[in-house]
Amino acid sequence: MIRFEEVSKHYSGGKDILQGVNLSLEQGEMVVVTGQSGAGKTTLLKLMAALERPSHGSVWLNEQNIGHLRRSAVPWLRRNIGFVFQDHRLLFDRDVLGNVLLPLEVAGFGRKDALARARAALDKVGLLDREKSRPVALSGGEQQRLCIARAVATRPPLILADEPTGNLDREYANSILDMLVNFNRQGTTVVIASHDADTVTTKHRTVRIHRGKLT
Amino acid sequence: MKAWWVHVQYAWRTVFRRWAEAPFGHALTVLGLGVSLILLAVLFMALMGAQRVVDGLPAQGAVLVYANPHASDADRQQLSAQIDVLPKLARKQFISRAAALSELTQKLSLGEMAHQLPDNPLPDTWVLTPSVLDVTLIQQWTQTLTALPAVMLVQSDTVWVGQLRALVNTGRHVVLLLAGLLALGLVSIFGLAVRLQIVARLPEIDVSRMIGATDHFIARPFLYFGLLEGLLAGLVAVFGVWLLTVDMLPRLDVLLRYEGQTSLIVLPSLQMQAVFVLASALLGWLGAWLAVRQALWR
Numbered sequence: 001m002i003r004f005e006e007v008s009k010h011y012s013g014g015k016d017i018l019q020g021v022n023l024s025l026e027q028g029e030m031v032v033v034t035g036q037s038g039a040g041k042t043t044l045l046k047l048m049a050a051l052e053r054p055s056h057g058s059v060w061l062n063e064q065n066i067g068h069l070r071r072s073a074v075p076w077l078r079r080n081i082g083f084v085f086q087d088h089r090l091l092f093d094r095d096v097l098g099n100v101l102l103p104l105e106v107a108g109f110g111r112k113d114a115l116a117r118a119r120a121a122l123d124k125v126g127l128l129d130r131e132k133s134r135p136v137a138l139s140g141g142e143q144q145r146l147c148i149a150r151a152v153a154t155r156p157p158l159i160l161a162d163e164p165t166g167n168l169d170r171e172y173a174n175s176i177l178d179m180l181v182n183f184n185r186q187g188t189t190v191v192i193a194s195h196d197a198d199t200v201t202t203k204h205r206t207v208r209i210h211r212g213k214l215t
Numbered sequence: 216m217k218a219w220w221v222h223v224q225y226a227w228r229t230v231f232r233r234w235a236e237a238p239f240g241h242a243l244t245v246l247g248l249g250v251s252l253i254l255l256a257v258l259f260m261a262l263m264g265a266q267r268v269v270d271g272l273p274a275q276g277a278v279l280v281y282a283n284p285h286a287s288d289a290d291r292q293q294l295s296a297q298i299d300v301l302p303k304l305a306r307k308q309f310i311s312r313a314a315a316l317s318e319l320t321q322k323l324s325l326g327e328m329a330h331q332l333p334d335n336p337l338p339d340t341w342v343l344t345p346s347v348l349d350v351t352l353i354q355q356w357t358q359t360l361t362a363l364p365a366v367m368l369v370q371s372d373t374v375w376v377g378q379l380r381a382l383v384n385t386g387r388h389v390v391l392l393l394a395g396l397l398a399l400g401l402v403s404i405f406g407l408a409v410r411l412q413i414v415a416r417l418p419e420i421d422v423s424r425m426i427g428a429t430d431h432f433i434a435r436p437f438l439y440f441g442l443l444e445g446l447l448a449g450l451v452a453v454f455g456v457w458l459l460t461v462d463m464l465p466r467l468d469v470l471l472r473y474e475g476q477t478s479l480i481v482l483p484s485l486q487m488q489a490v491f492v493l494a495s496a497l498l499g500w501l502g503a504w505l506a507v508r509q510a511l512w513r
């Protein structure tokens with residue numbers, strides 16, 4: 001489903017963050033990306049969602065070279081990806097339900113359908129009774145769960161979760177991981193980035209980024 | 216098609232939600248824009264009024280030729296012959312001095328008094344109508360005719376009619392220029408209002424992009440917002456013009472109106488009002504489009 005071929009990435013003027021990365025991910029797989037802070041985990045995930053383009057090499061998603069995608073084709077690709085942002089990116093001028101509705105609106109779901117799916121997603125993360133709250137009124141863990149609800153609301157075939165358990169205590173972290181494992185069991189491909197290798201069980205495939213290379 | 220319709224509905228919902236978030240501010244913007252539009256409307260009404268004055272003027276001014284009462288028959292014949300060969304003569308009418316006097320006597324009810332005049336004081340008169348309204352042509356006629364010994368005086372209302380027309384045409388030009396400038400100003404104000412909105416929504420725009428929103432999806436609510444603001448401002452202006460015509464203009468009209476003539480104030484028809492509101496909505500859309508283009512589609 002995802003294939004990296006000799007991918008290098010540097011931001012303008014900076015040194016290579018990723019160097020000649022090769023990686024292949026099958027549909028339905030669950031992969032954990034680990035590495036120190038600043039190793040390039042977020043960068044790797046962003047390359048998968050065409051939020052960044054490779055400096056060298058090519059990234060393939062469903063047999064499409066996303067480095068060579070037309071500008072107008074990018075939105076369609078992103079709609080099939082549920083991205084859990086490391087910095088949350090919640091909208092503080094919308095309530096909880098409004099935040100989860102956003103990807104459904106973007107994808108063009110009708111009002112009724114969108115509402116039903118948004119509530120189903122909120123129910124999954126245990127926030128259904130908070131749908132009228134503003135994100136500021138949520139605790140850190142609740143905000144994290146809201147991010148996940150937003151990422152899964154459209155039931156995308158691919159979920160990219162960047163530090164979904166960051167800064168959470170073990171209990172919360174485990175419940176969120178359980179959730180992602182559940183999505184994976186239903187066939188969703190899941191990529192998790194986490195600097196804390198311990199949070200992640202060894203049951204799943206793990207790739208480590210070290211000095212720009214995968215180990 | 217279905218997705219498009221869903222997105223359009225979503226965009227309008229977004230517009231109303233955003234409006235509801237700051238109703239007072241948006242209302243003030245619309246009011247300000249509406250008042251500026253009233254100015255535009257009044258300019259156009261003034262133009263239409265002036266046009267009506269010009270339309271009411273004789274399309275072909277007449278030239279009056281008064282004959283010298285002491286002219287010889289030969290001189291008179293020369294005049295008559297000359298009149299027949301005037302270029303672009305549409306019509307000529309001869310009023311003999313006797314006919315003129317009897318008409319005058321009737322009109323003024325002079326009765327017996329006229330007969331007591333020792334001599335008919337009125338001259339023979341020709342009324343000449345040119346086929347075109349052309350000041351130089353009339354000047355040429357006047358010159359030719361005045362030179363003849365049988366002619367006492369040549370009078371023409373054509374010159375001032377021409378001048379008035381030229382004046383109104385200049386006025387129309389100025390009004391159109393002003394209207395253009397005003398429209399430009401309005402577009403920038405609409406654009407500014409939308410730009411402020413865009414800046415306030417940058418986080419939402421960013422996230423939407425990252426989860427797959429197209430440019431159109433992002434732009435649509437802003438464009439509709441401009442359209443709605445323009446529409447409402449246009450309605451405010453139409454209402455304002457109505458208030459003006461009901462209250463102020465009749466007073467003004469009394470000053471301007473000649474007895475028995477049509478009013479100088481031209482009330483805009485319903486159709487024109489609709490066109491005006493639509494044009495205003497278009498200006499709003501244009502302003503929004505410029506703002507969106509500048510802020511989002513670089």
Ligand SMILES: Nc1ncnc2c1ncn2[C@@H]1O[C@H](COP(=O)(O)OP(=O)(O)OP(=O)(O)O)[C@@H](O)[C@H]1O
Binds near residue numbers: 014037038042043
């Ligand atoms: N937009 C950017 N411009 C320039 N440099 C960047 C940019 N984004 C990331 N970097 C740099 O790239 C390197 C890798 O960043 P990245 O966010 O991928 O790390 P990470 O593994 O996700 O770290 P963390 O665990 O702290 O989230 C860092 O050194 C960072 O400073």
Ligand SMILES: [Mg+2]
Binds near residue numbers: 043
């Ligand atoms: Mg990161």
